[in-house]
Amino acid sequence: MLRFLHAADFHLDSPFAALGGEKAALRRQEQRKQLRELAALAEQADLVLLPGDLLDSARAYGETREALEEFFSALRVPVFIAPGNHDYYTLQCPYARMELPENIHVFTHGEPEAVPLPELGCTVWGAAFRSDWSGPLLRGFTAPAGGGLQLMVLHGEVTEGQSKYGPITEADLEASGLNYLALGHRHSCSGLRRSGRTWWAYPGCTLGRGFDETGEKGVLLGTLEGENCTLEFRPLSGRRYRDLEVDITGAESAEQAVLNVLSPEWREDILRVTLRGEWETKPETDSLTLTLDGCCWALTLRDETRLTRDIWKMADEDTLRGAFLRILRKQYEAAGEGEKRERITRAARYGLAALEDREDV
Ligand SMILES: [Mn+2]
Numbered sequence: 001m002l003r004f005l006h007a008a009d010f011h012l013d014s015p016f017a018a019l020g021g022e023k024a025a026l027r028r029q030e031q032r033k034q035l036r037e038l039a040a041l042a043e044q045a046d047l048v049l050l051p052g053d054l055l056d057s058a059r060a061y062g063e064t065r066e067a068l069e070e071f072f073s074a075l076r077v078p079v080f081i082a083p084g085n086h087d088y089y090t091l092q093c094p095y096a097r098m099e100l101p102e103n104i105h106v107f108t109h110g111e112p113e114a115v116p117l118p119e120l121g122c123t124v125w126g127a128a129f130r131s132d133w134s135g136p137l138l139r140g141f142t143a144p145a146g147g148g149l150q151l152m153v154l155h156g157e158v159t160e161g162q163s164k165y166g167p168i169t170e171a172d173l174e175a176s177g178l179n180y181l182a183l184g185h186r187h188s189c190s191g192l193r194r195s196g197r198t199w200w201a202y203p204g205c206t207l208g209r210g211f212d213e214t215g216e217k218g219v220l221l222g223t224l225e226g227e228n229c230t231l232e233f234r235p236l237s238g239r240r241y242r243d244l245e246v247d248i249t250g251a252e253s254a255e256q257a258v259l260n261v262l263s264p265e266w267r268e269d270i271l272r273v274t275l276r277g278e279w280e281t282k283p284e285t286d287s288l289t290l291t292l293d294g295c296c297w298a299l300t301l302r303d304e305t306r307l308t309r310d311i312w313k314m315a316d317e318d319t320l321r322g323a324f325l326r327i328l329r330k331q332y333e334a335a336g337e338g339e340k341r342e343r344i345t346r347a348a349r350y351g352l353a354a355l356e357d358r359e360d361v
Pocket residue numbers: 053084085086155184185186
């Protein structure tokens with residue numbers, strides 16, 4: 001049985017621009033620390049597959065090169081890196097400039113090359129992005145039959161459509177004849193997939209970097225034995241991004257509504273809270289921000305609430321406004337429940353705002 005660790009898309013040295021100076025630097029430090037956790041997990045594997053975007057760009061900080069060197073020298077098993085669109089291979093890239101131990105193999109060609117590992121009964125294939133985009137790298141490839149387990153490590157996008165990120169189609173996967181294809185590029189975990197006889201997966205990124213990368217992040221520990229494959233998702237520790245929407249309609253206060261949904265376990269996390277709904281007294285976002293600051297590590301607060309208006313209250317007035325509302329009220333009552341009512345209510349609000357020469361709040 002062959003045991004492997006499959007991890008991708010570390011995006012070391014990401015700018016974390018939304019967090020700003022100090023916190024962004026701390027996040028980059030946390031990224032480097034994750035490498036130790038990975039090295040510990042690798043002790044359970046016979047080989048390590050790293051399909052690209054380990055670095056966010058070609059400009060890695062000195063600390064990051066050191067952390068990577070430490071990581072690589074801690075790994076005692078064969079390691080395979082297939083550079084992606086962020087860490088693509090050039091003679092000036094960090095991989096080319098680092099002194100890598102012998103067990104670390106970086107694929108550098110634009111077409112698949114093989115590294116046979118007879119002691120493990122397998123061959124590991126791989127190819128590299130050579131710039132920030134790539135044509136299909138797997139197209140036309142078929143692994144030779146009968147040479148033991150055939151694995152490949154590759155950055156690319158599984159899609160039937162167009163992509164400048166090494167597109168891979170279902171047909172490419174089926175024709176590949178591989179036992180396992182370790183993919184990188186997609187930032188959420190795909191779970192174990194199969195096309196033809198080829199097992200494949202994306203582990204997702206190792207750490208969230210924005211509100212489009214929420215939830216658990218981690219790596220895959222897998223086994224291959226004959227035609228069988230198992231995969232286990234191992235979450236890595238660290239802060240999470242959490243995106244919350246809080247409806248404050250009818251709440252005692254916006255503050256109370258938000259506090260009700262927060263968990264004390266999120267104190268080290270990065271939160272975005274979007275307030276929704278209607279109010280009679282506008283939420284004080286400044287004081288709310290102060291209250292929430294202690295509940296998480298970083299906070300973005302967005303106020304998308306609006307003033308409650310009982311719009312139909314004015315329908316009986318003997319004014320132009322009243323006449324306008326009476327027409328809409330008749331339609332509203334005839335519309336029944338649902339989306340049409342919603343639309344008529346909106347028309348009433350906008351109409352009132354126009355008649356009163358105000359903005360709809
Ligand atoms: Mn990528």
